[in-house]
Amino acid sequence: MKVLLRLTKYLRPEVKLMAVVFVMLLLGTIIDLIAPILLKEIFDSGIANKDIALILALTLSLIGIQVIKSIASFIQGRSQELVGQNVIFTLRKELYNHLQRLSFRYYDKAQTGQLMSRMTGDIEAVKNFIGFGAVLMLLGLLTFIGTIGFMLYLQWKVTLISMSTIPLLLFVLWRFNNKVGSAWGQIREQMGRLTTTLQENISGIRVVKAFAREREEEGKFRDRNEHNFETNMQRAKLEANAFPLMGFYGGLVFLIMIWLGAVFVARGEMTLGTFMAFQWYVWGVIWPLNMLGWQINIMQQAIKAAPRVLEVIDASIEIATPDQGGTDARRIGGNIVFEDVSFHFADQDVSKDKGVLQHINLDVRQGEIIAVLGATGSGKSSLIALMSRFYDVSGGRLLLDGIDVRDYELDGLRQRIGIVPQETFLFSASIRDNIAYGMPEASQEAIEWAARKAHIHAFIETMPHGYETLIGERGVGLSGGQRQRVALARAILMDPPILVLDEATASVDTATESAIHEELLEVMKGRTTFIIAQRLSSVKRADRIIVLDKGAIVQQGTHQELFEEEGFFRKLFEMQDAAAAR
Incomplete structure (x- = not known):
């Protein structure tokens, strides 16, 4: 978490754009929460009373707010991508400029392939989280809380019973988050080693061919590639174990709501319009939780990649111009x-x-x-x-x-x-x-x-x-x-x-x-x-x-x-x- 907090300093120049993103995000969330209410009124007031004019007005209202949401989503998407690109542009520039100032002592120990991996793959992982991963997590949180609130207001009994499997889903997410972090850490390190092997082979290809060592180099690369493959498969196994289970518990929420809602409608304790609104709302509960697994993946990649980037930026500059500017070298004879x-x-x-x-x-x-x-x-x-x-x-x-x-x-x-x-x-x-x-x-x-x-x-x-x-x-x-x-x-x-x-x-x-x-x-x-x-x-x-x-x-x-x-x-x-x- 300290790493993510440190990355926020790169977000400070983007405050205005972030404000635009947040406003558009909030607008889209509000529209998503209002839309089921309009659907409820179509059934409960329009269809029940056979009021064609009201049905038309409410339907046009739904179309109108969806158009507004589409515009807001466009502005939000463009703005958040701009934020991500600006942050990574600054981070990449700072990293590259710092590499120019590091002394020979640093390069005596550093591996070129590792530096290339940090400049490309690791920075890209950070960009994915800052650019859209963090925004989607915020969107999911707002949608989840807002949806629960509206559902409790409309019919609290059905809401509470339908949410009975949510703790199980959250437990699966918690276990997945604890395990996938170390897996992504190993993947980022393996990619650095793989890039180092590739860089050394290409740079020294004339030596490789001169000594007829192509097969040995192929074997070296194959071993590194296999390690990278195995590490990725271990991470994929974690996803394969968690994501279907999350989908199952999310599906139970929907099934329980359908069954229980139908019972409440049949008993007259819930209107048909509220039942239809609940079918819309339930996805506002399920998709944020299901998407959270994917978002955790993006977050953990950034958490493991960012320290590798910041490690280079934090490397001390041992040789530099004195703080007071130094003596003018033009006088050297x-x-x-x-x-x-x-x-x-x-x-x-x-x-x-x-x-x-x-x-x-x-x-x-x-x-x-x-x-x-x-x-x-x-x-x-x-x-x-x-x-x-x-x-x-x-x-x-x-x-x-x-x-x-x-x-x-x-x-x-x-x-x-x-x-x-x-x-x-x-x-x-x-x-x-x-x-x-x-x-x-x-x-x-x-x-x-x-x-x-x-x-x-x-x-x-x-x-x-x-x-x-x-x-x-x-x-x-x-x-x-x-x-x-x-x-x-x-x-x-x-x-x-x-x-x-x-x-x-x-x-x-x-x-x-x-x-x-x-x-x-x-x-x-x-x-x-x-x-x-x-x-x-x-x-x-x-x-x-x-x-x-x-x-x-x-x-x-x-x-x-x-x-x-x-x-x-x-x-x-x-x-x-x-x-x-x-």
Whole structure:
């Protein structure tokens, strides 16, 4: 119930529309309660007295109020759907916007399929309840109470005896409500897992096919699908046990009323018109109770789905612009200082576990080219990620132009650091849109200049539509090296004071790599540049080389200085030199 109460905050902007819904609902309910009275008068006054004019007038009145009810139902239906859509639009927008602000730590643990399931199926379940489930529950309640009241007024004895099976029906509803909630909770979780399996398989389809694992993936999906099927069948079994019994008890109400009403009419204790009105009224008792089972289903889906949505919205935003707005990042020139910096991942204990980075002290001057070498897992990428605040330091300080990175306005900070990541990601858009992703307003000349520096312009010109060529999801229409060069052009176009090349030329051949680095010499002038690489040919132009091992700086110096020392750099040089000789 707390979840449903929390969802009411999304209804506050819709107060006017909700008022319209309630008024139309009330009008329709009143008409439903008045109509049997008019029917009663047709029999008791019109037919009994053979008053044709009265019969016609009452019949036309029935037609008139039904027309009014139809109009009211149209307005109500449209308004309640608008309320539901507005609420879900707001909720979906809030969820998506929050996902944009969550840190890398959150995505390190989150499953994409689960997030997709919450953004689609779970939000849809909430919409179904807010959009019409809750309104129908209110309509049923008003109709039930109003109908009982009118029936008691017309003939209280028949009403009370006819309602004798209602407690049994309510007991069935109570048991169904207690059991179906957990079933819907399992279904929502199973759907999240099923979506995760589907998303991973489609995203990794090339790996699946490369290792001929189609049958194993089919089996994995089949198992998840079967679990989902079994969970749904358990829920369906609950419905199959409850709904027919509810229908039976509802039917008994009608049968008892028919029998008892006929007896009372025969004994002269009830008029024929009242008997006919009761036949109309009895459905105002039966349908709200029978429909309540379906409405409980909708409500329980929302109760189980809403926490999954709100869990994401409630996830703390660990990395954000300072409350006071932060320092203007446009002043960043490129002087970088690591002061005793340590870094731990979220699942590590800062006080006990050894950090990914430990006590890093590094002073980088504006315009300096720094190469970072190290074995896999040595902390190279983590060192770079701290500058853009993809993560925050666990200890020490990281200063840009003398100011802690945590004090800068976040978006501005990231726009001042151009990154070519190790894992290149391109959007399913045109080549132009991908290069201009960080600067959508960039001119065609600027985009082509960046592409030339990344040695991709000539290739783009050969594409069917040049820069407007669509490259497919994740850039599937390009080779690995081509995707990497598009990503490089994207970073160059931003004209940042700090440039980070994280294995930026790992997917290109040696000749292309050499040509790219020649072009980058001009681009890197005046910019602080970090080059993370395994090939020594990529770092030979660096002003300084940093060697990381197990999260600590173990060597630092120029190419020549490190070559003269025993250590990782010299071993790497000798291995690559021997490989080249072969």
